[in-house]
Amino acid sequence: MRIWAKRVPVAAACIAVACGGAVVGCSTPELDTTAAGVAKLYASAIERQDPARAAKYTTAPAQAGEALTATITSMKADDIDVKVDRPVQFSDGTASFSLKTTWKWQGKRAFTTETTGAARHLSSGWRVTWAPDLIYTGMPRGGALRLIRTEATPSPKVRSRDGKVFMLEQGVNDIVLDPAKTADVPAAAVSLARVLEPIAPLITAKVIEGKIADAPGKPIVAVTLRDSDMLVLAGDPNKVAGVSTRPYGKLVMADRRLSSPLEVGLTNYWQAIRDATAGWQVQLTAPGARPRALSGEQGPPGPDVNTTVDQGVQLSLGDAVVDVGQPATMLVLDGSTGGVLGLAQNSYAAARGINVDNLYPVGKTLDPVWEAIDAAAGSDGQSRGRLLDRSGLGVRFTVPGASALVGARPTVTTIDYKTDTAAVSMMNMGAFGVALARSREGAPPVAPYVIKGIPTKVADGELGEIGSAVTGPVFDAMTKTVVTGDASDLTNAPGLKALVGTNGPQAPGWFLGLQDGKVVVIYTEGEKSGTAALQVAQKYFRIK
Structure with a gap:
């Protein structure tokens, strides 16, 4: 100075x-x-x-x-x-x-x-x-x-594996009710529910009051609506006492019928592109006048996000998981490439916070795998550990576009595979299924992935050949499960090979299947979870 x-x-x-x-x-x-x-x-x-x-x-x-x-x-x-x-x-x-x-x-x-x-x-x-x-x-x-x-335009789109738009940015509106700004909260809830009824009939006055009760004294978002939804409301929500509308842009499904836990990971990746390509502008603002740009920079728009998602598969998964009244999550991968074709869960699983990164007990589901690995490794604990890692069961995956959290290392690396300690993630189970599918082609295992060209991070071990000494007995066990075992009642699934298991009547249930070049992973919780996993699988094979 x-x-x-x-x-x-x-x-x-x-x-x-x-x-x-x-x-x-x-x-x-x-x-x-x-x-x-x-x-x-x-x-x-x-x-x-x-x-x-x-x-x-x-x-x-x-x-x-x-x-x-x-x-x-x-x-x-x-x-x-x-x-x-x-x-x-x-x-x-x-x-x-x-x-x-x-x-x-x-x-x-x-x-x-x-x-x-x-x-x-x-x-x-x-x-x-x-x-x-x-x-x-x-x-x-x-x-x-x-x-x-400032944002580069147009904003990137998220595309499915055939190039169709899977997700895109659209204008949305949070409908906010602030209990501090209305003298009669119940009356406001009733009035708002009436306005929302044509487009959101499930957002009843009871639901709105429940949200208010869960956040005492704080504004709540009754529902988020797309711009097009606002045109069919039964009135102006802003005229309800205590209600305001907060518009902004959001990445949403192009097909309203679709929903997926993948939305979180894909939105995070999409947002990273938006952040990297964002510009800036200094404006002069004045009462009653439009802001005037004084300086700034804006670069070109970012690339679209090309994924492995198959919208038809994703729709089938969504229909399959709603068929049971307990937590159910379903992951399907391409057996040749490891690409994630779809991921869906029902509202019960969403409420439980179930995702592809968390570790869940496998119970007896993988007993044939443990036996095959033990036999192939003999008494060599290091060989056993390497086989587990190579199969995808002993490593940790971070999958861009799918992983919302950094998962813990699976516990299947322990020498004694006790049913109350062995736990893997759905992505581990899917990777093992891909390893089995690719072994039929004489190809080594690959890590599951969602975004084309963006590799998955593999930690705590390396993927690699597991050999016929492991895959042979496992395929035999999978065939037996379908022919005379727990999956023998499944229909409309020619060539299916599967493993099914639980860790007791109330413990998690798993289904790992290979069929039609796809790897199918189902995870359920609650009473008779193994039966629930089979019920979801049957619905999927019937409608896919």
């Missing part, structure tokens, strides 16, 4: 005077300075992003504080550099100077303004004459500068 004015002593005054509509207090040693000195104090306070202190050095602290707070808050700068140039002090007790203010953000983003200011010598000392022009030349009263994020 450069100050070029010659210091001129100013006598201290101990009376208060009114100036610019504000009361200015007695002089202090800090303000007992020159015009250039007070400009420097003002500039230093702006650099520290302290609008209240900067306003103190002006002729109108209240007005200045309000305006400076609005701009400093809206600009969200990582750093501000303010230089005071060309200060000139006149004999009539006035002065002039110029300010060069540079607002800085990460990524070498910067915006610079050059403004002129004035100062006055009052009985209390020198003060910067307040005017909005100190912030930006031509700024109107009530105006402010603000930094906004």
